[in-house]
Amino acid sequence: xxxxxxxxxxxxxxxxxxxxxxxxxxxxxxxxxxxxxxxxxxxxxxxxxxxxxxxxxxxxxxxxxxxxxxxxxxxxxxxxxxxxxxxxxxxxxxxxxxxxxxxxxxxxxxxxxxxxxxxxxxxxxxxxxxxxxxxxxxxxxxxxxxxxxxxxxxxxxxxxxxxxxxxxxxxxxxxxxxxxxxxxxxxxxxxxxxxxxxxxxxxxxxxxxxxxxxxxxxxxxxxxxxxxxxxxxxxxxxxxxxxxxxxxxxxxxxxxxxxxxxxxxxxxxxxxxxxxxxxxxxxxxxxxxxxxxxxxxxxxxxxxxxxxxxxxxxxxxxxxxxxxxxxxxxxxxxxxxxxxxxxxxxxxxxxxxxxxxxxxxxxxxxxxxxxxxxxxxxxxxxxxxxxxxxxxxxxxxxxxxxxxxxxxxxxxxxxxxxxxxxxxxxxxxxxxxxxxxxxxxxxxxxxxxxxxxxxxxxxxxxxxxxxx
Amino acid sequence: xxxxxxxxxxxxxxxxxxxxxxxxxxxxxxxxxxxxxxxxxxxxxxxxxxxxxxxxxxxxxxxxxxxxxxxxxxxxxxxxxxxxxxxxxxxxxxxxxxxxxxxxxxxxxxxxxxxxxxxxxxxxxxxxxxxxxxxxxxxxxxxxxxxxxxxxxxxxxxxxxxxxxxxxxxxxxxxxxxxxxxxxxxxxxxxxxxxxxxxxxxxxxxxxxxxx
Numbered sequence: 001x002x003x004x005x006x007x008x009x010x011x012x013x014x015x016x017x018x019x020x021x022x023x024x025x026x027x028x029x030x031x032x033x034x035x036x037x038x039x040x041x042x043x044x045x046x047x048x049x050x051x052x053x054x055x056x057x058x059x060x061x062x063x064x065x066x067x068x069x070x071x072x073x074x075x076x077x078x079x080x081x082x083x084x085x086x087x088x089x090x091x092x093x094x095x096x097x098x099x100x101x102x103x104x105x106x107x108x109x110x111x112x113x114x115x116x117x118x119x120x121x122x123x124x125x126x127x128x129x130x131x132x133x134x135x136x137x138x139x140x141x142x143x144x145x146x147x148x149x150x151x152x153x154x155x156x157x158x159x160x161x162x163x164x165x166x167x168x169x170x171x172x173x174x175x176x177x178x179x180x181x182x183x184x185x186x187x188x189x190x191x192x193x194x195x196x197x198x199x200x201x202x203x204x205x206x207x208x209x210x211x212x213x214x215x216x217x218x219x220x221x222x223x224x225x226x227x228x229x230x231x232x233x234x235x236x237x238x239x240x241x242x243x244x245x246x247x248x249x250x251x252x253x254x255x256x257x258x259x260x261x262x263x264x265x266x267x268x269x270x271x272x273x274x275x276x277x278x279x280x281x282x283x284x285x286x287x288x289x290x291x292x293x294x295x296x297x298x299x300x301x302x303x304x305x306x307x308x309x310x311x312x313x314x315x316x317x318x319x320x321x322x323x324x325x326x327x328x329x330x331x332x333x334x335x336x337x338x339x340x341x342x343x344x345x346x347x348x349x350x351x352x353x354x355x356x357x358x359x360x361x362x363x364x365x366x367x368x369x370x371x372x373x374x375x376x377x378x379x380x381x382x383x384x385x386x387x388x389x390x391x392x393x394x395x396x397x398x399x400x401x402x403x404x405x406x407x408x409x410x411x412x413x414x415x416x417x418x419x420x421x422x423x424x425x426x427x428x429x430x431x432x433x434x435x436x437x438x439x440x441x442x443x444x445x446x447x448x449x450x451x452x453x454x455x456x457x458x459x460x461x462x463x464x465x466x467x468x
Numbered sequence: 469x470x471x472x473x474x475x476x477x478x479x480x481x482x483x484x485x486x487x488x489x490x491x492x493x494x495x496x497x498x499x500x501x502x503x504x505x506x507x508x509x510x511x512x513x514x515x516x517x518x519x520x521x522x523x524x525x526x527x528x529x530x531x532x533x534x535x536x537x538x539x540x541x542x543x544x545x546x547x548x549x550x551x552x553x554x555x556x557x558x559x560x561x562x563x564x565x566x567x568x569x570x571x572x573x574x575x576x577x578x579x580x581x582x583x584x585x586x587x588x589x590x591x592x593x594x595x596x597x598x599x600x601x602x603x604x605x606x607x608x609x610x611x612x613x614x615x616x617x618x619x620x621x622x623x624x625x626x627x628x629x630x631x632x633x634x635x636x637x638x639x640x641x642x643x644x645x646x647x648x649x650x651x652x653x654x655x656x657x658x659x660x661x662x663x664x665x666x667x668x669x670x671x672x673x674x675x676x677x678x679x680x
Binding site for chain 2: 158435
């Protein structure tokens with residue numbers, strides 16, 4: 001019988017199945033960070049258990065780490081304690097790789113896995129972080145788990161799971177100029193809603209997806225969770241294989257050939273049946289900007305903010321009214337008339353080298369608008385930072401009045417000192433525009449890196465396609 | 469884990485869709501390395517008029533009188549009524565920890581986000597999905613009836629209203645069994661350690677690059 005990619009990944013990891021279909025899935029890669037692991041390590045210790053396979057663990061500190069003045073260490077004592085707890089736990093139990101605070105390869109967990117070749121096709125990848133869906137770009141079954149499950153994986157190398165339904169999102173055609181993977185992700189969420197993918201694993205396919213680089217595919221799979229799907233997937237092709245060649249934890253020599261042959265089988269069979277199929281025309285996707293407090297509250301840059309009365313469902317109508325009030329927006333305001341106070345370029349969604357190149361191309365030879373108080377550029381990892389500096393991107397950003405920072409999660413969720421003040425409005429390349437996400441009372445608009453840079457230059461949202 | 473069999477308690481309504489885990493427990497409280505003590509900061513940004521940070525004496529902070537859980541009639545609620553997509557966003561288990569620590573034992577709504585839904589079961593907190601019309605009725609009855617209580621019976625898989633009407637719900641048999649008995653997942657899984665070892669040994673031969 002024809003199988004979907006998800007079926008293949010699922011079946012190849014089932015250790016045993018309960019009568020109701022609950023399966024014990026074997027986990028190949030366990031990514032660990034400081035926020036969701038301390039209670040798991042503590043639980044393990046209290047129960048007198050040992051980690052099952054240390055070689056599956058790749059760890060880093062990213063959520064709490066500051067993005068400047070690294071020589072001062074972590075000033076917030078509560079953040080520091082969490083990072084030191086990770087240090088102590090990994091020192092005690094071990095790991096395949098640990099990139100601690102200030103290490104040259106430290107960075108956002110979803111950036112460092114792939115760039116080190118620690119994320120390989122056909123793996124199951126878990127992490128106590130919902131954006132683990134990112135790794136699905138490599139045809140991995142990858143999703144976020146809670147801390148109890150982190151402990152379960154540490155202790156047993158397995159996870160108890162029910163099989164998801166499958167959704168195929170097919171994007172055919174060529175993306176327009178100035179339109180990126182981030183815009184595809186936001187357009188998909190605008191179409192199916194933030195609960196549209198609940199209970200599904202989404203496979204992204206079609207010529208527009210095949211045309212994306214691995215970094216673009218990561219951006220897209222990263223946002224699958226914002227559509228409600230725990231896992232996003234893209235089939236293996238030569239782009240995948242080329243990306244992995246020569247990375248530190250990628251196989252080499254004869255093993256490489258064997259691995260690559262196997263990886264090429266990680267595609268959905270041509271006549272595989274999905275539980276749901278969505279077709280999207282690439283050429284119709286425009287640069288997107290969110291206006292509300294849920295990623296589904298999104299419109300093309302040329303549109304205007306909607307009004308509550310546009311929605312029939314009373315719960316939705318009230319949600320829109322509440323979002324507009326929180327965001328300080330009047331109905332029917334054109335997106336391009338909305339001024340921004342801050343700009344954030346970074347996060348596990350958009351902090352890789354290609355994201356920074358695109359933002360730098362917009363910033364080159366320009367300056368941020370006077371009304372924009374701060375533009376933060378936060379690379380996803382130490383390696384991304386070094387690469388960007390070797391290309392001179394840091395100098396382009398600084399000449400434009402942008403701040404060039406050290407790597408980390410930073411203002412995506414504002415667990416460190418980078419945050420919005422109450423009422424401040426931000427054009428952000430991150431993934432969530434929830435109330436208070438970037439700081440209590442802060443107002444987040446999600447956009448692509450090019451659109452974020454364009455907003456920084458214009459002082460308000462602008463269509464990057466209009467820039468000469 | 470605390471077992472869940474039958475629970476009868478006061479109902480509070482959370483009448484908004486897409487309540488995300490950042491709203492349930494804001495990020496500044498995620499810096500804790502403990503599993504307990506999150507209850508006083510559940511829904512922190514909605515619940516208090518000032519900005520909350522770890523280490524504050526929450527009893528002295530100004531409560532937002534408009535926030536539903538601060539209304540005297542809902543004090544002591546242990547069942548939360550919710551709308552679509554409750555618990556969306558991050559995988560932080562601090563969200564169910566905060567709900568449980570506050571005193572909630574069951575959540576009743578139309579839909580829950582996947583990871584959050586899963587996390588609830590690991591903490592003796594039962595999320596129940598009911599059809600939209602039944603959830604709407606429960607919202608209406610809660611609003612109209614001060615002291616409105618429900619009985620949740622996991623063994624029988626029903627929510628029983630004060631008028632005696634029983635609303636049936638579905639739950640995975642395996643999850644139900646674990647929750648009814650308060651079983652520790654890890655202990656259960658480790659009974660199959662030999663099978664895991666066999667699987668791993670095969671995998672190591674077939675795909676050695678995964679074990680580099």
